[in-house]
Amino acid sequence: MAPPPTSPATQALERPPARWRRLLIGFLGFLALIWYFYPSNEATTQTLYRPPHPQVCPQETRNVAIIGAGSAGASAAYYLNKFTQPCPRLNITVYERNDYVGGRSTTVNAYDDPEYPVELGASIFVPINHNLVNGAKEFGLPIQGRGTTNRWHDTEILGIWDGHEFVFTQSDANNEYWNIARLLWKYGISPIRTQNLMKKTVGSFLKMYNAPYFPFKSLTDAAVDLDLLSATTAMGQQFLEANDISEKFGHDIVQAATRVNYGQNLDQIHGLETMVCMAAEGGMSIQGGNWQIFDSMIKDSGATLFLNTSVNSITKDSGGYAIKTTTPSLDSTQDQSSTESTYETIILASPLQFSSITFSPQLSSPPPSIPYVSLHVTLFTSPYRLSPAAFNLESNANMPTTILTTTLQHKTGPKKLPFNSISTLGTVAVPRNRLYEPSPEDDPECGTRPTEYLYKIFSPEPLSRSYIESLLQTDAEDYILPDDTAPISWIYEKRWDSYPYLPPTSQFADIRLSMADNEGEEGRREDRIWYTSGIESFISTMETSSLMGMNVARLVVDGWLDDCG
Numbered sequence: 001m002a003p004p005p006t007s008p009a010t011q012a013l014e015r016p017p018a019r020w021r022r023l024l025i026g027f028l029g030f031l032a033l034i035w036y037f038y039p040s041n042e043a044t045t046q047t048l049y050r051p052p053h054p055q056v057c058p059q060e061t062r063n064v065a066i067i068g069a070g071s072a073g074a075s076a077a078y079y080l081n082k083f084t085q086p087c088p089r090l091n092i093t094v095y096e097r098n099d100y101v102g103g104r105s106t107t108v109n110a111y112d113d114p115e116y117p118v119e120l121g122a123s124i125f126v127p128i129n130h131n132l133v134n135g136a137k138e139f140g141l142p143i144q145g146r147g148t149t150n151r152w153h154d155t156e157i158l159g160i161w162d163g164h165e166f167v168f169t170q171s172d173a174n175n176e177y178w179n180i181a182r183l184l185w186k187y188g189i190s191p192i193r194t195q196n197l198m199k200k201t202v203g204s205f206l207k208m209y210n211a212p213y214f215p216f217k218s219l220t221d222a223a224v225d226l227d228l229l230s231a232t233t234a235m236g237q238q239f240l241e242a243n244d245i246s247e248k249f250g251h252d253i254v255q256a257a258t259r260v261n262y263g264q265n266l267d268q269i270h271g272l273e274t275m276v277c278m279a280a281e282g283g284m285s286i287q288g289g290n291w292q293i294f295d296s297m298i299k300d301s302g303a304t305l306f307l308n309t310s311v312n313s314i315t316k317d318s319g320g321y322a323i324k325t326t327t328p329s330l331d332s333t334q335d336q337s338s339t340e341s342t343y344e345t346i347i348l349a350s351p352l353q354f355s356s357i358t359f360s361p362q363l364s365s366p367p368p369s370i371p372y373v374s375l376h377v378t379l380f381t382s383p384y385r386l387s388p389a390a391f392n393l394e395s396n397a398n399m400p401t402t403i404l405t406t407t408l409q410h411k412t413g414p415k416k417l418p419f420n421s422i423s424t425l426g427t428v429a430v431p432r433n434r435l436y437e438p439s440p441e442d443d444p445e446c447g448t449r450p451t452e453y454l455y456k457i458f459s460p461e462p463l464s465r466s467y468i469e470s471l472l473q474t475d476a477e478d479y480i481l482p483d484d485t486a487p488i489s490w491i492y493e494k495r496w497d498s499y500p501y502l503p504p505t506s507q508f509a510d511i512r513l514s515m516a517d518n519e520g521e522e523g524r525r526e527d528r529i530w531y532t533s534g535i536e537s538f539i540s541t542m543e544t545s546s547l548m549g550m551n552v553a554r555l556v557v558d559g560w561l562d563d564c565g
Contacts, residue, residue: 060089061089061090061091062084062089062090062091062344062345062560063091063093063320063342063343063344063345064080064090064091064092064093064343064344064345064346064347064556065093065094065095065321065323065341065343065345065346065347066092066093066094066095066303066347066349067095067311067346067347067348067349067350067355067357068094068095068096068103068348068349068350068532069094069095069096069098069101069102069103069294069298069305069307069349070101070102070103070104070105070294070349070350070545071102071103071105071122071294071542071543071545071546071549072103072349072350072532072533072545072546072548072549072552073094073096073103073294073298073347073349073350073532073549074094074101074102074293074294074295074297074298074546074549075131075294075297075545075546075547075548075549075550075553076347076349076532076549076550076552076553077092077094077297077298077301077303077549078135078297078298078300078301078549078550078553079549079550079553079554080092080301080553080556080557081300081301081302081303082553083553083554083557084557084560090302091304092301092302092303092304093303093304093305093306093341093343094298094303094304094305094306095306095309095310095311095323095325096305096306096307096308096309097308097309097310097311097355098307098308099307099308100291100307101291101294101295101298101305101307102289102290102291102294102295103121103294103350103545104121104122104496104498105119105121105122105289105290105291105294105542106119106120106121106289106291107119107120107288107289107291108120108379108492108494110379110381110428110454110490110492111381111428111430111431111490113431116428116454117288117289118379118425118454118456119285119289119290120377120379120494120496121377121496121498122290122541122542123285123290124283124284124285124290125283125284125285125290125541125542125543126279126280126281126282126283126284127281127282127284128202128206128279129541129542129543130209130543131543131546131547131550132290132293132542132543132546135293135296135297135546136286136293138300139292139293139296139300141286141287141292141293141296142286142287142288143284143285143286143287144284144285144286144287145282145283145284145285155171155172155398156171156172156401156402157169157170157171157172157398157399157400157401157402158170158171158400158401158402158404159391159400159402159403159404160252160253160256160403160404160405160406161391161400161403161404161405161406161417162405162406162407162408162417163405163407163408163417164392164408165392166391166393166400167251167252167406168186168252168253168256169400170182170183171398186248187246187248187249187252187253188246188249190245190246190248190249190250191249191253193243193244193245194240194245194249194253194254194278195278197240197243197245197275198275198278198279201228201231201271201272201275202275202276202279204226204227204228205226205228205272205539207226208222208226208547209547213225213226214551214554215551215554215555215558216511216551217511217512217555218510218511219508219509219511219534219535219538220506220507220508223506223508223538228272229506230271231270231271231272231274231275232270232271232272232504232505232506232538233270233504233505233506234270234271234504235266235267235268235269235270235271235503235504236250236254236255236258236266236267236268236269236270236271236273236274237250237266237267238271239270239271239274239275240254240266240271240274250266251266251406251407252406254266254274254277254278255406255407256404256405256406257277257278257280257404258273258274258277259404259405259406259420259421260404260405260420260421260458261276261277262277262373262499262502262540263373263375263420263458263460263498263499264373264501264502265407268501268502268503269501269502269503270502270503270504270505271504272538272539273502273539273540276539276541290542306325306327308327308328309325309326309327310325310326310327310355310356311323311324311325311355311357312324312325312326312338312356312357312358313357313358313359313360314346314357314358314359314360314529315359315360316360316361316515316527317342319342320342320343320344320345320528321342321343321344321345321346321528321529322340322341322342323340323341323342323343323346324338324339324340325338325339325340325341326338327339344528345528345529345530345556346528346529346530347530347531347532347549347552347556348513348529348530348531348532348533349532349533349549350532350533351372351497351533351536352366352367352531352533353367353369353370354497359515361515361516362515362516363513363514363515363516363529364514364515364516365510365513365514366513367509367510367513367531367533367534368509370500370501370536370537371500371501372497372498372499372500372501373460373497373498373499373500373501374460374495374496374497374498375420375458375459375460375495375496375497375498375499376458376459376460376461376462376463376493376494376495376496377456377457377458377493377494377495377496378455378456378457378459378462378463378468378491378492378493379454379455379456379491379492379493380454380455380457380468380488380489380490380491380492381428381452381453381454381455381488381489381490381491382452382453382455382472382487382488382489383450383452383453383487383489384453384472384473384474384487385399385424385453385472385473386399386400386401386403386422386424386471386472386473387399387470387471387472387473387474388473389473390470390471390472391403399473401424402421402422402423402424403421403422403423404420404421405417405419405420405421416460418459418460418461418463418467419457419458419459419463420458420459420460421457421458422455422456422457422471423455423456423457424453424454424455425454425455425456426453426454427451427452427453427454428451428452428454429449429450429451430449430450430451430452430489431449452489462493462495465488465491468488468491469487469488472487472488474487499536499540500536500537500540502537502540505537508534508535508537508538509531509533509534509537510531510534511530511531511532511534511548511551511552511555512527512528512529512530512531512555513527513529513530513531514527514529515527515529528556528559530552530555530556532545532548532549532552533545533548534548535547535548
């Protein structure tokens with residue numbers, strides 16, 4: 001039957017991975033019962049480092065420029081302000097080349113209607129993401145998580161597709177213990193071993209928030225001290241095998257998580273990020289968009305924010321660092337306007353390789369350029385459900401509402417799947433100006449409006465409209481729709497340089513950068529140029545970018561304290 005009408009006031013859209021995670025972690029959540037019998041050796045820490053309130057040279061005003069208003073830049077501004085309290089002598093300026101705050105955490109409105117914001121990039125965070133959770137609470141932002149989705153089916157079904165068949169399905173209509181039994185019957189104790197390995201690995205990472213590991217001057221040294229190189233120097237597949245996790249469980253379940261989160265298979269991604277993909281319990285998001293955390297951080301810091309502003313050059317002089325910027329000109333006779341300002345400290349809070357910044361003198365050891373995954377995001381609405389026939393199922397089969405993917409383990413079928421995931425996000429009420437046959441019964445003031453399904457697809461390449469339509473059950477006889485109803489009523493497409501490729505590595509970019517002087521000698525002690533994006537090759541998430549922003553803020557303030565003697 002057609003999607004049931006739903007009042008717009010009661011619509012609640014769950015963020016893309018949150019739905020599949022909610023199903024996938026159904027089997028992870030039960031392990032809390034088993035942990036009692038299979039405890040890990042590493043306990044996770046939940047106490048953030050609480051620094052003393054330093055008095056930072058009240059006779060001087062510190063001028064800091066932050067380039068980038070995403071998670072790292074917003075966090076750097078926020079924690080600079082926190083760590084220097086109660087000293088008021090701090091000027092922070094944030095430059096952002098886009099017209100919004102949040103970086104890769106941004107939303108788009110379905111139907112171009114602000115009633116339905118949908119995450120385009122970073123979609124959820126979890127309880128162990130201390131900075132994001134604490135920020136959301138401090139700023140009073142409405143958190144939504146499990147149970148907030150607008151349900152239109154009696155059941156939600158997760159399916160993992162290999163291009164030929166579903167290798168794993170799970171329905172929330174089944175008894176939880178039945179799902180557990182099915183999982184253990186198929187994969188043995190590998191789910192338990194995976195969860196314990198995740199707890200141990202992520203538990204080691206969480207120590208980076210606390211002394212003596214925080215603040216860390218070198219990410220490479222921190223990884224060594226926390227014994228995380230064993231995870232970052234092994235492929236995910238090797239890391240699982242070394243910890244007695246079956247190849248089948250890794251292929252069916254873990255790889256589905258790495259593909260939807262990072263667009264990479266287990267033979268492409270290192271072990272640490274593989275474990276991060278499995279730390280999904282308790283996924284949540286901010287109603288209206290996660291970018292609001294970072295917007296609130298910048299506002300709370302008191303920073304001056306310049307949007308639509310590109311930093312073109314950074315020149316070292318006797319007074320610090322002169323930054324030249326350009327912005328779209330308000331003068332109709334000019335395309336751009338330029339300004340120059342001087343700062344004593346620079347924080348580069350976005351991948352340097354995607355900027356066109358020139359340095360004078362040049363950086364003596366610039367961060368290495370690393371390849372990023374080109375991810376295509378397709379959002380669309382349709383009155384039709386996903387088609388069982390498109391996935392080799394009978395027409396009356398229970399069709400998964402969320403589809404993750406893994407690779408084929410036999411020779412037949414496609415070598416490369418056209419998509420990484422398909423998520424049915426919820427139903428949205430059709431705007432009045434898009435109603436098929438407007439009538440008083442359709443007026444929201446008189447009743448309810450018809451609804452359509454809202455879908456999100458992650459894919460390595462752009463998808464044609466005809467291919468998307470082939471995934472929909474357009475021949476369903478129980479849909480009562482006008483003859484000229486298009487299978488896709490609204491569509492939005494976006495390409496991201498979403499996250500880096502994450503092969504095994506033992507080295508991470510420097511946090512503090514130095515420039516060579518005119519004679520070619522390094523002035524490392526004098527240079528105060530900081531870089532946050534090295535952490536993306538370690539763990540690429542909103543939270544880890546925030547952690548690095550916080551870490552750099554602490555290092556900057558500690559340097560000021562050293563200046564004061």
